Amino acid sequence: MKHTFSGFGRQSGRRAGLLAATLVTMAVISAPGATESRDGRVEFSNGSVAEGKISLTPGGSLRIEAGPQIRVLELDRVREIRVSPEKEEMDRDWRFKEAGQTAKEFFGEPYPVRYLEATVLLAGGETLTGHLYSTVLYVEGEETAQKVVLLSKQRGNEGQTLQSMVYPTRISFGGATGAETATVTLRLKWPGLGAGFEIAALTRGALVRLAATAAGPAGEFKMPSPLGREFFLAIRTGGKVVAGWPTEKDEKTQAQVQNALTNTEDFFDERRVLGVVRDPAAGEIYSLILAARKGKTTLGQSRSQPWRLEIYRWKTEEGGDRLMLAGQGWLFRGIDAKDEAPPAVELSDKLWHIHKDGDTWTAGD
DSSP states (O other): OOOOOOOOOOOOSOHHHHHHHHGGGSEEEOOOSOOOOEEEEEEETTSOEEEEEEEEOTTOOEEEEETTEEEEEOGGGEEEEEEEEEEEEEEEEEEESSTTOOOEEEEEEEEEEEEEEEEEEETTSOEEEEEEOOEEEEEEOSSOEEEEEEOSEEEOOTTOOTTTSOOEEEEEETTOOGGGSOEEEEEEOOSOOOTTOEEEEEETTTOOEEEEEEOSSTTEEEEEOOTTOOEEEEEEETTEEEEEOOOSOOHHHHHHHHHHHTTSOOSOSEEEEEEEEEETTTTEEEEEEEEEOOSOOSOOSSEEEEEEEEEEEEEEOTTSOOEEEEEEEEEEEEEEETTOOOOEEEEEHHHHOEEEETTEEEEOO
16 A cells, blocks of 8 residues: 555534534443553654653543443543644634525634544543543642643634644553554564664654654564554664655745745744655645754753754645744654754655555565
């Protein structure tokens, strides 16, 4: 199976109305008893991370609408939660121009709306996909505590952007064994697979980072399952990175992305667009970007200049050409000395075309 784009699902109507109308017909499966806090990690759509003891609000529960059922889950059975955008749009308030007429008039500034889909991995291998009820988690680190809200829908304020509406993309819990987590096999046909060889993937959509580790024969690796998502793949060896990406250039779109970067705030003061690819079905553009910090940093060491190889996900404005940054994730990162340059990045069609056979993905041939 070739690595091609597929569109996100579409939902009509408002989620709240749907739930109110269907609760009477849904079966509710409960999980009694309170749960203790658990070691875990929360990754967010802006690349930030929170680690520590994760717990629910006292008396709270984790509920998901999965098909015809509402499942109430015990936190100690949850191994991982992935959250992905199901639909994103810029909306505006409106009213009818005249009573009894269908003509509308819009007012106010556009505001962002995002619908989110969740996939929950449970101990024993069961996987549930659906929409979470609003849930509050607490992450207690060594010095600080952070509240994390899980939602099925985000609505921003007028003038706000999709990028500014940060959401958790992945929540993973420690202590899970391989049998309790979803993994896949990655077979990589690539020369020079020796020590210091790193592999990373980013899922399409939420751009969740999946790190692969060697397992079995040479060229065979294990990595967390992309859970039905296609993914971007890159390898790092020595001072070079090879990224799976079409080598054919789209100069017009690449210039469009480079221009849009000037309207986004970022810690990195140098961002170079290496390649772009369009997903027409979802109205999105993905860009591969090498970002580096050349100015002063707070790192008081000989190595003080961070860099990242990132993928940005853009939404195209309906009826226009303006791009809106909707999400980002990183493949590799590092810190250089002031006189060093970030690693060279090479694009590879062979790593772009990935074939799936069951739970095995093959790349590089």
